[in-house]
Amino acid sequence: MLSIIQAAGWPIWPLVACSILALALIFERFTALKTARVAPPALLDEAISVSFRGLPSEEVVNQLSQSSALGEVLATGLRTLRNHPDSNEEEVRAAMEGAGRAAAHKLEKYLSALATIASAAPLLGLLGTVIGMIEIFGSQSGASATGGGNPAQLAQGISIALYNTAFGLMVAIPALIFWRYFRARVDGYLLGMELACEKFVRHLARTSLGGK
Numbered sequence: 001m002l003s004i005i006q007a008a009g010w011p012i013w014p015l016v017a018c019s020i021l022a023l024a025l026i027f028e029r030f031t032a033l034k035t036a037r038v039a040p041p042a043l044l045d046e047a048i049s050v051s052f053r054g055l056p057s058e059e060v061v062n063q064l065s066q067s068s069a070l071g072e073v074l075a076t077g078l079r080t081l082r083n084h085p086d087s088n089e090e091e092v093r094a095a096m097e098g099a100g101r102a103a104a105h106k107l108e109k110y111l112s113a114l115a116t117i118a119s120a121a122p123l124l125g126l127l128g129t130v131i132g133m134i135e136i137f138g139s140q141s142g143a144s145a146t147g148g149g150n151p152a153q154l155a156q157g158i159s160i161a162l163y164n165t166a167f168g169l170m171v172a173i174p175a176l177i178f179w180r181y182f183r184a185r186v187d188g189y190l191l192g193m194e195l196a197c198e199k200f201v202r203h204l205a206r207t208s209l210g211g212k
Helices: 002-008 012-032 043-050 058-067 069-083 089-107 111-145 151-206
Strands: none
Touching (some): 012 111, 043 069, 043 151
């Protein structure tokens, strides 16, 4: 592999950098988008239980906020009621929606970079191939003028130039697959968080808000 990279010339090095960056982003997103860090299945029920008889303490709210992305959104509703006891249901919902948008931004972090790599890698591979072909035909035309053209060398040079295109596709295809996977995963989380927040707001309306 190293010999192929060296033979393909300098245009392949941006692709190598893209492959390393894509791997780093994929591992980071796998870690950040674990269910336990975004929306633990039992978290909503726990939040409802601790606030069933009234607003929980600040310590409990902080623990809820630090538990996950969903916990941060639910804790925002509780903090709104603690800091502004006269808040009505719409004000609590608006505060939680704002926290939800911030959480969505964090969940979508680096996805645009992964999508850019998936789009740019084939073009970088094609650019490397074109540059390689230009250099090969340029050297062959000079050799042909002196009667020293070598068809075997030409074929080898073309195969080396095509490595750029192949390497570009090898980078782009996994990046595209994982981008679509993470995109679907984030969309699923956001839908679940939206439904959970709506249920939590209705719970607060029946208990802490007292029908305001």
